[in-house]
Amino acid sequence: MANFLTSTAIDILERYPDFEKITIILPSRRAAVFLKKELSKQIIRPVFSPGITTIEDFMLQTLGWQQADQPTLIFKLYDSYRAVAPDPKENFSDFSQWAHLLLADFNELDRYRANARQVFDYLADVERIKKWDLDPEKEMSELVQNYLRIWRLLPDVYTHYTEKLKKDKLVYQGLAYREMADTVASHIDELREHYGKFLFVGFNALNTSEEEILRTLYHERLADFYWDVDEYYFNDVDHEA
DSSP: OOOHHHHHHHHHHHHOSOGGGEEEEESSHHHHHHHHHHHHHHOOSOOOOOEEEEHHHHHHHHHTOEEOOHHHHHHHHHHHHHHHOOSSOOOHHHHHHHHHHHHHHHHHHHHTTOOHHHHHHHHHHHHHHHTOOSOTTOOOOHHHHHHHHHHHHHHHHHHHHHHHHHHTTEEOHHHHHHHHHHHGGGGHHHHHHHHOEEEEESOOSOOHHHHHHHHHHHHTTOEEEEOOOOHHHHTOTTSOO
């Protein structure tokens, strides 16, 4: 029994004789390498290769932006923190100890197109309740007050940070996802001319941004999909999976 990539390669060659007019999008560079190998095994005549890339590279090329490295992202995040935080501000050494966690939160917010202010305001309320003391005569310690103050700052830090990154045409992964999902409809003519037909191969557990991008391209008749799905689950509409 052929594996998923082998079956996909065979089907692509049968369905799309104009090989050079398609662009194959995969979740990772590793998957792209293996699909190229499978296609090369099936091809028996000289052909122009299709475009084969990852969804991240596809988005960055379409947006005309670059993915910043981790140190650059942290330094720029500290600049945004200093721009919106009142005195006293944390020094960079203290800030850098939790900056990577904040970046991870920003990344997930953007991948799922969540409202950053609503999410962080809610989390700030949760943290305030967790630190709440039932003794009305007892004031919160300065440490706790500073901790809660940082939570309240996060929506403004996020807004300042993402606006600055976009102005500099730099992104982290999630921000590229959100921006592409927000603007994909405006790129349709450009995508049709530059890429032809998209084939999305091997995606699963899509985040909200991916869903919007793929759905928009599908409705514009620009995308087909190859899903690695077990028929046992897929064909049983009553199965809980």
